Amino acid sequence: MNTRDGKSTSPWEKAVPFVEEKDAELPKKYNVLIVGAGITGVTTALMLQNQGLDCLLIDTNTIGAGTTGGTSAHINTFLDATYPEIESDFSEDAASLVAKATKEAITIIKNHIYELKIDADFEEKKAYLYAEDEKQQKELDEIYEASKRANVSVHQVGKEAPLPMSFLSALMFDGQAQFHPIKYISGLLKEFLRKGGEVLEHTAFKSCKIENDCHLVQLGDLEIFAEHLVYATHIPPGINLFNFSCAPYRSYVVGAELKTDHYPDSLWYDMQEPYHYWRTHVIDGKKTLLVGGEDHKTGQGNPAEALQHLKDYVSKYFEVDQFTFEWSSQYYIPVDGLPYIGKMPMADENTWVATGFNGNGMIWGTISAKMISDLIIGQPSDYEDLLNPSRIKPVAGFKEFVTENANVAWHFVADRFTAEQLKAVDALAPNEGVVVDSASGKVAVSKSESGHIKAISAVCTHAGCIVKFNKLEQSWDCPCHGGRYDIDGKVVTGPPLQNLEKLDWSELKA
């Protein structure tokens, strides 16, 4: 059973494949160790295995337990970083290159599905992006012009777009798609295993050192050597450059069954702040409307409120019979809008990274796999320079990142050095949590459904910020870099490598 990185359940989780556990009889030397078994890691592993390299794929949890198991799985040629933004912050050529990458990723996904006969509920769709006021209209017009320049297939459709709300005008992008992300990566995984690839679930990467020009990695009791190391962990573990160039966000999705059969047959996106998007997926034989959005910075919003806003939004436009799913997951906004894919900066040779995908990881995870596998076998990649993880790019746009991530520094200082007053833990409601001060430091205290109090250190093991309770996911979330822990202190989302220390509440209280 997949545990994902929270308490809420996505519809994809049921399809998580069973991976047979192996004893430590693995070969001890691999060409490549791929850390993280989401869409990025699994696709990379298969592509490298196809090149004849001997690969080991590990995950601290199960296959797809990260954001790939909590995604909404739209596959797009237009991205969260819009083409006008990419043109203005990079160049027109860069925008064309990004557009090319989106099309290449869709082709790769389609080819995998076709060649490996993967039943991944894949459907090609039209997508509509629509403006509801004059400001959005201006932005939409700019997106239209820049998308055309980037050679993306887009059409102005005015009022003919099949939307349930009033709007000024819309763009229609064709050649978009949707699928079941876990069924898709399960198909890739099956082929990877068939070709001799090795997988270890519940195996955390903690650290490595270089010996004989290889990465020597301790995996529990097992020591392995790998010529190459790929961080497909969404955000690389530990303290690194990306903690300051990728901002963690929580994002929400609900599934609803409608009273009528008025389910959208296309992908829709509004331009509000925070935005919303939706599509239809048949889940267990029932049409389900999936609506996502209401994002906020990790540890800094109110998850229950965000989810309620999303439900209110859906109910405003659709006749909801019942909400059948609600879940949240995490993504990372890169400081200049584009992902970081390639050589890991300030790391040993032959260390590779893929991070900063924003809400477009189906595309970027797939392109990462292509790029990293090409680079490892010595093939150039068209996107190598543009997406170079070591690029230094002055931030011109992406206000969102600058304003919201500016408070990382504030949290660093305020959380570490400002003492708060002791809160009345006894007054906690079941399934609630609070951070209190004690003589030995800040303590994260939560109360279970049955009233049992659990106490753990509130100091994130990653960089020392103070975690905040997330009632929806029953997790402790760090507002600085997005580290997340369950109520027992176990890491559920990177970058922390160590669990939070368990404390004895009765002793602390005494």
Ligand SMILES: Cc1cc2nc3c(=O)[nH]c(=O)nc-3n(C[C@H](O)[C@H](O)[C@H](O)COP(=O)(O)OP(=O)(O)OC[C@H]3O[C@@H](n4cnc5c(N)ncnc54)[C@H](O)[C@@H]3O)c2cc1C
């Ligand atoms: C709610 C939501 C909706 C989204 N919708 C879309 C969408 O419609 N379309 C789209 O393109 N993108 C979407 N995204 C983004 C997309 O889902 C992600 O970018 C993508 O799933 C990331 O895949 P990944 O394989 O890189 O990371 P993950 O799927 O997070 O996988 C990383 C894996 O690494 C493992 N790991 C981490 N640290 C370690 C360690 N130290 N040792 C071993 N294993 C480790 C984790 O357990 C995890 O399984 C959405 C994101 C969210 C949050």
